[in-house]
Amino acid sequence: MERRKFDVAIIGAGGAGMRAALQLSSAGYKVAVLSKVFPTRSHTVAAQGGITAALGNVTEDNWLWHMYDTVKGSDYLGDQDAIEYMCRMGPQVVYEMEHFGLPFSRLENGKIYQRPFGGQSRNFGGDQAARTCAAADRTGHAMLHTLYQRNIQAKTHFFVEFLAIDLVRDAEGRALGVVALDMERGEPLLVEARATLLATGGAGRIFQASTNAFINTGDGLGMASRAGIPLEDMEFWQFHPTGVMGAGVLISEGVRGEGGYLVNGAGERFMERYAPHARDLAGRDVVARAIAIEIHEGRGCGSRKDHVLLKLDHIGKDEILDKLPGIREIALKFAHVDPLEAPIPVVPTAHYMMGGIPTHYRGQVVVPARTGPEEAVPGLYAIGECACVSVHGANRLGGNSLLDLLVFGQAAAEHIVEFLKENPTSPPIPREGPDLALARLARWERREGTERVADVYRDMQGIMQSHCGVFRRAEVLEEGIAKLEEARQRLDRAAIGDHSKVFNTARVEALELENLMEVAFATIRSAAARTESRGAHARDDYPERDDRNWLKHTLAHRDGTIDYKPVRLKPLTVSSFPPKTRTY
Amino acid sequence: MRFSIYRFDPDADASPHMKDYELALEAGDMMLLDALILIKAQDDSLSLRKSCREGVCGSDAMNINGKNGLACITPLSSLKEPIELRPLPGLPVIRDLVVDMEPFFKQYRSIKPYLINNDPPPETERLQSPQERAELDGLYECILCACCTTSCPSFWWNPEKFVGPAGLLQAWRFIADTRDQATSERLDDLEDPYRLFRCHGIMNCVDACPKGLNPTEAIGKIKGMMVRRTV
Ligand SMILES: Cc1cc2nc3c(=O)[nH]c(=O)nc-3n(C[C@H](O)[C@H](O)[C@H](O)COP(=O)(O)OP(=O)(O)OC[C@H]3O[C@@H](n4cnc5c(N)ncnc54)[C@H](O)[C@@H]3O)c2cc1C
Ligand code: SF4
Ligand code: SF4
Ligand code: FES
Numbered sequence: 113m114e115r116r117k118f119d120v121a122i123i124g125a126g127g128a129g130m131r132a133a134l135q136l137s138s139a140g141y142k143v144a145v146l147s148k149v150f151p152t153r154s155h156t157v158a159a160q161g162g163i164t165a166a167l168g169n170v171t172e173d174n175w176l177w178h179m180y181d182t183v184k185g186s187d188y189l190g191d192q193d194a195i196e197y198m199c200r201m202g203p204q205v206v207y208e209m210e211h212f213g214l215p216f217s218r219l220e221n222g223k224i225y226q227r228p229f230g231g232q233s234r235n236f237g238g239d240q241a242a243r244t245c246a247a248a249d250r251t252g253h254a255m256l257h258t259l260y261q262r263n264i265q266a267k268t269h270f271f272v273e274f275l276a277i278d279l280v281r282d283a284e285g286r287a288l289g290v291v292a293l294d295m296e297r298g299e300p301l302l303v304e305a306r307a308t309l310l311a312t313g314g315a316g317r318i319f320q321a322s323t324n325a326f327i328n329t330g331d332g333l334g335m336a337s338r339a340g341i342p343l344e345d346m347e348f349w350q351f352h353p354t355g356v357m358g359a360g361v362l363i364s365e366g367v368r369g370e371g372g373y374l375v376n377g378a379g380e381r382f383m384e385r386y387a388p389h390a391r392d393l394a395g396r397d398v399v400a401r402a403i404a405i406e407i408h409e410g411r412g413c414g415s416r417k418d419h420v421l422l423k424l425d426h427i428g429k430d431e432i433l434d435k436l437p438g439i440r441e442i443a444l445k446f447a448h449v450d451p452l453e454a455p456i457p458v459v460p461t462a463h464y465m466m467g468g469i470p471t472h473y474r475g476q477v478v479v480p481a482r483t484g485p486e487e488a489v490p491g492l493y494a495i496g497e498c499a500c501v502s503v504h505g506a507n508r509l510g511g512n513s514l515l516d517l518l519v520f521g522q523a524a525a526e527h528i529v530e531f532l533k534e535n536p537t538s539p540p541i542p543r544e545g546p547d548l549a550l551a552r553l554a555r556w557e558r559r560e561g562t563e564r565v566a567d568v569y570r571d572m573q574g575i576m577q578s579h580c581g582v583f584r585r586a587e588v589l590e591e592g593i594a595k596l597e598e599a600r601q602r603l604d605r606a607a608i609g610d611h612s613k614v615f616n617t618a619r620v621e622a623l624e625l626e627n628l629m630e631v632a633f634a635t636i637r638s639a640a641a642r643t644e645s646r647g648a649h650a651r652d653d654y655p656e657r658d659d660r661n662w663l664k665h666t667l668a669h670r671d672g673t674i675d676y677k678p679v680r681l682k683p684l685t686v687s688s689f690p691p692k693t694r695t696y
Numbered sequence: 697m698r699f700s701i702y703r704f705d706p707d708a709d710a711s712p713h714m715k716d717y718e719l720a721l722e723a724g725d726m727m728l729l730d731a732l733i734l735i736k737a738q739d740d741s742l743s744l745r746k747s748c749r750e751g752v753c754g755s756d757a758m759n760i761n762g763k764n765g766l767a768c769i770t771p772l773s774s775l776k777e778p779i780e781l782r783p784l785p786g787l788p789v790i791r792d793l794v795v796d797m798e799p800f801f802k803q804y805r806s807i808k809p810y811l812i813n814n815d816p817p818p819e820t821e822r823l824q825s826p827q828e829r830a831e832l833d834g835l836y837e838c839i840l841c842a843c844c845t846t847s848c849p850s851f852w853w854n855p856e857k858f859v860g861p862a863g864l865l866q867a868w869r870f871i872a873d874t875r876d877q878a879t880s881e882r883l884d885d886l887e888d889p890y891r892l893f894r895c896h897g898i899m900n901c902v903d904a905c906p907k908g909l910n911p912t913e914a915i916g917k918i919k920g921m922m923v924r925r926t927v
Contacts, residue, residue: 253839
């Protein structure tokens with residue numbers, strides 16, 4: 113097998129991976145960034161509404177208020193040390209992106225434009241704040257392209273269209289690199305590195321209806337899980353209130369930030385009933401549940417009463433064309449309505465994975481081991497949507513993910529620099545190091561099979577959609593687990609028809625489905641175990657939050673066992689925000 | 697619906713051929729990419745790139761009934777049957793609808809697509825008025841799909857030397873940015889019989905861009921600036 117040697121291997125060229133890469137390349141380290149798609153095709157490109165940081169350009173602001181909102185938004189499951197760090201660093205990383213060239217929209221005084229987003233307040237729960245920095249409604253695109261451009265300048269080494277298969281570790285558990293498949297040639301490549309960083313993004317494709325790209329298949333989580341690392345808080349999936357009915361494509365919360373609002377079949381602005389103060393800008397979990405209830409209780413819109421409407425024409429043509437041009441494009445193409453004139457039909461749609469690979473606030477992966485629940489894995493890091501730091505807890509606030517990518521991309525890079533200094537050499541790769549990865553590749557060479565990957569893929573998505581959606585209950589979850597087990601057995605019996613070496617996407621999709629299965633199991637098992645409702649995890653049979661028993665993080669192991677660890681309620685320097693009832 | 701799709705697997709085929717497919721469905725609201733996914737579920741050996749399925753990542757550019765476009769935002773109902781699909785023209789084919797984009801990206805990288813500003817950064821943001829920022833609209837939105845560049849005859853003949861419409865659009869994006877200080881170096885770099893001046897204003901690029909961007913206009917502005925600085 114071909115081998116290459118680098119100081120750091122970064123898997124993923126989204127916002128998180130490229131922010132970290134930029135830092136390390138600029139510091140003179142030899143960095144390999146592997147991505148299964150060309151960097152600017154990563155899903156960060158689809159982020160619309162913006163990045164949240166307390167710049168105070170529009171309304172008076174303070175990072176501590178941002179921290180309060182984030183802790184409350186997380187339904188108190190977020191780790192307050194990490195949340196403090198993120199909110200405090202916010203302005204700095206956003207200014208830095210501006211200096212890198214990100215074309216932010218501007219205010220009349222030339223400063224960065226900021227818009228209101230859900231769950232944002234001034235003065236610890238007071239008036240609405242405008243905290244989300246935006247480049248029209250294409251902030252992710254602008255950010256991802258800017259980061260790629262700076263990495264070109266910094267001469268980062270990209271391995272484009274290389275699919276990472278599995279981590280390579282030694283007997284002590286230290287990460288030594290990764291085995292990847294060169295998709296164009298169909299050959300494996302062993303990338304040796306003194307530090308390995310996972311930045312593989314989300315896994316929204318476990319659900320049938322999702323705002324996520326086809327590539328969001330949780331590969332990093334699959335790799336971590338197969339390496340014996342448990343996955344944290346996987347029951348917490350954000351359903352975005354406004355996905356285009358049918359297509360699933362996202363309509364940004366920025367629309368409601370700019371003054372848009374939801375109406376039901378009776379033409380009622382129903383969020384006034386659910387969140388009298390914040391209304392359409394309440395936390396996403398709150399708004400998504402409200403829509404689900406309206407539809408469930410027969411107050412939906414259309415002949416089938418299966419959606420609600422997002423009205424924005426009153427914002428005015430000039431504002432829409434200036435601030436929401438991408439949204440108009442999407443509505444025209446995927447909903448066949450022109451939002452200048454008519455409302456957009458929307459439904460809650462799976463959107464963001466709050467859980468992921470457990471890390472501390474400087475990006476290093478931590479696992480329960482000899483010394484306690486959070487022992488660091490030497491040489492292994494995770495950032496971005498694939499990681500669980502955890503800053504989003506049980507519910508992420510809009511605009512906080514792009515922030516998380518930059519802050520923890522930078523923090524992990526800094527920690528890696530320290531680690532590299534302390535570890536000038538790495539132990540040799542044991543002979544059997546790549547075996548796990550090679551076995552996975554060999555498995556799909558098998559030509560006989562009674563099942564088709566596409567069928568199992570579709571069924572897995574259907575199971576998760578109907579058994580682990582916005583509202584959950586014990587029987588439905590248990591039935592889902594049994595069905596998922598069947599689907600997994602079918603996947604074992606599947607074969608692909610394409611055995612070409614060259615750009616074999618059938619093989620890629622089969623390998624991706626294996627990762628999705630890991631994610632789906634961790635999700636539904638964690639959801640069945642948590643007998644309370646918190647943030648995005650809503651149990652019909654346990655409708656209340658239960659801090660006495662459940663103020664803790666879930667850790668789902670691959671063998672089906674589940675552990676828990678305490679929430680870090682103590683921030684780094686300020687005083688803690690103790691849990692209280694959450695209303696908007 | 698009937699499809700005729702370019703197939704070539706260098707591992708198995710001596711030469712490329714067109715293969716016919718049929719799907720029993722009504723176009724309805726479906727996009728071309730949805731149909732390709734159904735075809736791939738029947739025949740998993742068909743290779744194509746795809747990701748965002750909403751026209752923002754630039755993965756699934758291909759030649760659709762003779763015109764370059766993105767499969768994910770091309771409504772099936774807009775297409776005449778049989779729908780003929782080929783890889784983007786002018787780039788080496790890796791397999792089926794997957795082309796080697798490196799010649800395209802190489803030209804993109806050659807224009808130094810990053811902000812150059814040698815002043816020490818201020819404590820907060822650099823200021824830019826909304827009017828100055830508006831100069832970047834219609835430029836920064838490029839998704840690097842290559843629909844334009846691979847429809848440009850000048851690029852077909854000189855892929856090594858002519859930057860092509862996408863690269864030139866980005867060159868102008870940085871020249872037009874009030875925060876960038878490298879205008880004259882950027883113009884020097886393009887002052888060359890090939891890099892910029894192979895563009896003959898044929899406008900294929902404008903017609904091909906699925907994001908409605910206008911590389912020809914940007915090229916015109918660069919040329920105008922060059923003329924102005926010599927007089
Ligand atoms: C439609 C949409 C809109 C959003 N809008 C906002 C917003 O306005 N504000 C906000 O804060 N958040 C938003 N989010 C969330 C946010 O965009 C994502 O959480 C974030 O961009 C994820 O970034 P990432 O760097 O972790 O991963 P990604 O950008 O998804 O990148 C993952 C990278 O990993 C690579 N990769 C994955 N698996 C492998 C493998 N096996 N081998 C090699 N490479 C691999 C991919 O190629 C890719 O480069 C939005 C999300 C969606 C879906
Ligand atoms: S206008 Fe110029 S760049 Fe565009 S297609 Fe014609 S020759 Fe090519
Ligand atoms: S200018 Fe348009 S066609 Fe050309 S690469 Fe950019 S988005 Fe694609
Ligand atoms: S799949 Fe992203 S542009 Fe079509």
